[in-house]
Amino acid sequence: MRRFFYNPAQDTTEYVLITGAEAHHLKTVLRMHVGAKAELYDGAGSLICGEIEQISANSVSFRILSRRQEQESCSPLTLVQALLNKGKKMDTVVQKATELGVHSFVPVITRYCEPQGKDSQLLQRWQRIMLEACKQCGRPVPMQISLPQPLHELTFPAVSRKIMPWENETTCPFAALGLTAGQPVTLLIGPEGGFHIDEVEHAQASGFTTVSLGPRILRAETASIVAAALVQNALHNLDPLP
Numbered sequence: 001m002r003r004f005f006y007n008p009a010q011d012t013t014e015y016v017l018i019t020g021a022e023a024h025h026l027k028t029v030l031r032m033h034v035g036a037k038a039e040l041y042d043g044a045g046s047l048i049c050g051e052i053e054q055i056s057a058n059s060v061s062f063r064i065l066s067r068r069q070e071q072e073s074c075s076p077l078t079l080v081q082a083l084l085n086k087g088k089k090m091d092t093v094v095q096k097a098t099e100l101g102v103h104s105f106v107p108v109i110t111r112y113c114e115p116q117g118k119d120s121q122l123l124q125r126w127q128r129i130m131l132e133a134c135k136q137c138g139r140p141v142p143m144q145i146s147l148p149q150p151l152h153e154l155t156f157p158a159v160s161r162k163i164m165p166w167e168n169e170t171t172c173p174f175a176a177l178g179l180t181a182g183q184p185v186t187l188l189i190g191p192e193g194g195f196h197i198d199e200v201e202h203a204q205a206s207g208f209t210t211v212s213l214g215p216r217i218l219r220a221e222t223a224s225i226v227a228a229a230l231v232q233n234a235l236h237n238l239d240p241l242p
C-alpha cells in the first residue's frame with residue numbers, strides 16, 4: 001500500500017486532507033484515483049488507513065477507515081556518525097538507519113572529517129532521504145536528524161548506554177556488552193580515516209565503551225549499519241509488532 005505524510009492539523013475525526021508535495025505526488029506521479037487506499041502518517045506515531053474520497057486541484061481528501069498509534073521503543077537508539085566524505089555514503093547511512101528504526105541520527109565533525117558544504121542543505125537532503133525511506137519501509141515516526149556539530153561539543157545523556165565501535169579494540173567483542181532492552185543506547189561511529197586517539201580517549205572519558213566488530217576493518221558505512229543492526233536486535237527493536 002502507498003504511504004503518505006499528512007499535517008495533523010488536517011485531520012478531522014472522519015477525514016484527512018493531503019496537501020502540498022504529497023498531494024502532487026499522489027495525483028500527478030502515482031495517478032491514484034478515488035477509492036484507492038493508502039496508509040497516512042502524521043509524523044508523530046499516528047497511523048491511518050484511508051480511502052480517497054475526493055481529488056481536487058491542490059488537495060486529496062481521504063476517508064478514515066481505521067487508526068492506530070505506534071508505540072515508542074523503551075530503548076531508543078541514537079546513531080552518532082562522523083561525516084563521511086566520499087560519494088553518497090552519508091545518504092546510505094541515513095537511509096539504512098531509518099529502515100533499521102534508529103531513533104535519532106547525529107552527524108558529527110571529527111578530526112579526520114572534511115567540510116561537506118552548507119549544513120542546512122545537507123540537513124534538508126538527509127531529511128528528504130529519511131522521509132522517503134520511512135514511506136518505503138512503513139515507518140510512521142520519522143528519525144530525528146540534527147545539524148552536524150563538533151564531536152567534542154556534544155554531551156550525552158547519563159542514562160544512555162554508550163558504545164563506540166573501534167577497529168583497535170582487541171578484547172571486547174559485541175556480545176560481551178550484554179545489551180538488553182530497557183535502556184537508551186548511543187552508538188558512535190568514526191569517519192573513513194577513523195578516530196584520532198585523543199577522540200577515543202575523550203569518548204572513553206565520557207562513558208563510551210569501545211567494542212570490536214570483528215578482525216576485519218569495515219568501511220565506515222558498513223560499520224554503522226552492522227552496529228545499528230546488532231544493537232537493535234539486542235534491544236528487541238527488530239521484533240515483530242504484537
Ligand code: SAM
Nearest residue numbers: 165166167190193194212213216217218220223
Ligand atoms: N582508518 C582506520 C584504518 O584504516 O585503520 C579505519 C576506520 S573505519 C574505515 C571507520 C569506522 O568504522 C571506525 O572509526 C570504527 O568506528 C568503525 N569500524 C570499522 N571496522 C571496525 C571493526 N572491525 N571494529 C570496530 N569498529 C570498526
